[in-house]
Amino acid sequence: MPDNQSRPVASAVPLPPVFETLVVVGPGLIGSSVLRRAREFGGLARRVIAVDVSPEVRARVSELGIADEVMADAAEAVAQADCVMLCVPVGAMGPVAAQVLPAMRPGAILTEVGSTKVSVIEAITPYLRPDVPYVPAHPMAGTEFSGPDAGFATLFEKRWCLLTPLDNTPVEAVDAIRTLWERCGARLREMTPAHHDRVCAIVSHLPHLLAFTICGTADDLADETRSEVLDFAASGFRDFTRIAASDPIMWRDIFLLNRDALLEMLARFMEDAQAMARAIRWGDEAYIVDRIERGRKIRKSLIENEQA
Numbered sequence: 001m002p003d004n005q006s007r008p009v010a011s012a013v014p015l016p017p018v019f020e021t022l023v024v025v026g027p028g029l030i031g032s033s034v035l036r037r038a039r040e041f042g043g044l045a046r047r048v049i050a051v052d053v054s055p056e057v058r059a060r061v062s063e064l065g066i067a068d069e070v071m072a073d074a075a076e077a078v079a080q081a082d083c084v085m086l087c088v089p090v091g092a093m094g095p096v097a098a099q100v101l102p103a104m105r106p107g108a109i110l111t112e113v114g115s116t117k118v119s120v121i122e123a124i125t126p127y128l129r130p131d132v133p134y135v136p137a138h139p140m141a142g143t144e145f146s147g148p149d150a151g152f153a154t155l156f157e158k159r160w161c162l163l164t165p166l167d168n169t170p171v172e173a174v175d176a177i178r179t180l181w182e183r184c185g186a187r188l189r190e191m192t193p194a195h196h197d198r199v200c201a202i203v204s205h206l207p208h209l210l211a212f213t214i215c216g217t218a219d220d221l222a223d224e225t226r227s228e229v230l231d232f233a234a235s236g237f238r239d240f241t242r243i244a245a246s247d248p249i250m251w252r253d254i255f256l257l258n259r260d261a262l263l264e265m266l267a268r269f270m271e272d273a274q275a276m277a278r279a280i281r282w283g284d285e286a287y288i289v290d291r292i293e294r295g296r297k298i299r300k301s302l303i304e305n306e307q308a
């Protein structure tokens, strides 16, 4: 059981649900966690419907019993909803929005959970309707696993959920999505989509890029030297392999759709790595110690922040 999993706490007075019918398109890690939250804790929606293109995913979600209905036809499903949450890979957000928006009821809210915001908003915008508020969101919670079996109801507890509303997003719609995520246990923050993409490039996308790259480099070395690089890989390398086990399609999409911010952060990282290489070459002890101390400080304040 993951660290942040816990049993549901029965609330004395059940909260009225935020929505009547919530449709989750793409009940993978994130979507199935929202469905489980709705089931196990209540307060999200009276009825939840899951939609997926994959027959295997639909069959598994039915077996798990985490949705009231499981459907293949997104348009048919969303016609019943007062909230539609897209939980598909970021590269699929535009095509899925094109499918669902014409079928949505006037006044129903469209939201999504994509890891990049500027490009997802750009992909969805051509299909938006004036009578369907759109609230872009990004729960900063996840694991290296994907699919409906990977989800769990407490995934979002004490994690940040970033909202990047558009200038014309009605405040009532933002408030409803804020409440939905608060009831998932998340902490909320609003920011512009461009700021979101720069922040996520440094705290999430670049670390994944580094993890994929270092694992590839170690694997190449093991091949070249026929050595036991991977057999004896110690804990530092092990930590990278967890992140490097993440889904290739999801991360391909994120890298390509947050290209500018990610390349900017990568360039800055490479300059700093070059400076560290120089310090090592010339025996600049003070520089090396200073950089390591900064890392330790960041780790300490992050843990303190999480415990607050």
Ligand SMILES: NC(=O)C1=CN([C@@H]2O[C@H](COP(=O)(O)OP(=O)(O)OC[C@H]3O[C@@H](n4cnc5c(N)ncnc54)[C@H](O)[C@@H]3O)[C@@H](O)[C@H]2O)C=CC1
Pocket: 025, 026, 027, 028, 029, 030, 031, 051, 052, 053, 054, 057, 087, 088, 089, 090, 092, 096, 113, 114, 115, 116, 138, 139, 140, 141, 142, 143, 144, 145, 146, 147, 148, 247, 250, 254
């Ligand atoms: N994995 C993570 O840790 C986090 C992911 N996200 C974002 O959440 C979204 C979903 O990620 P995961 O849940 O990890 O993915 P996942 O791979 O576990 O689930 C995605 C689901 O979408 C379905 N799907 C794909 N194309 C579809 C389409 N056209 N119509 C209907 N269903 C479709 C897939 O069959 C799959 O069941 C992505 O946009 C990702 O960037 C956000 C926060 C954390």
Ligand SMILES: O=C(O)C(=O)Cc1ccc(O)cc1
Pocket: 114, 115, 139, 140, 141, 142, 143, 144, 204, 243
């Ligand atoms: O597993 C990890 O370490 C993650 O970083 C999970 C994650 C992946 C993608 C996101 O947009 C947010 C969180």
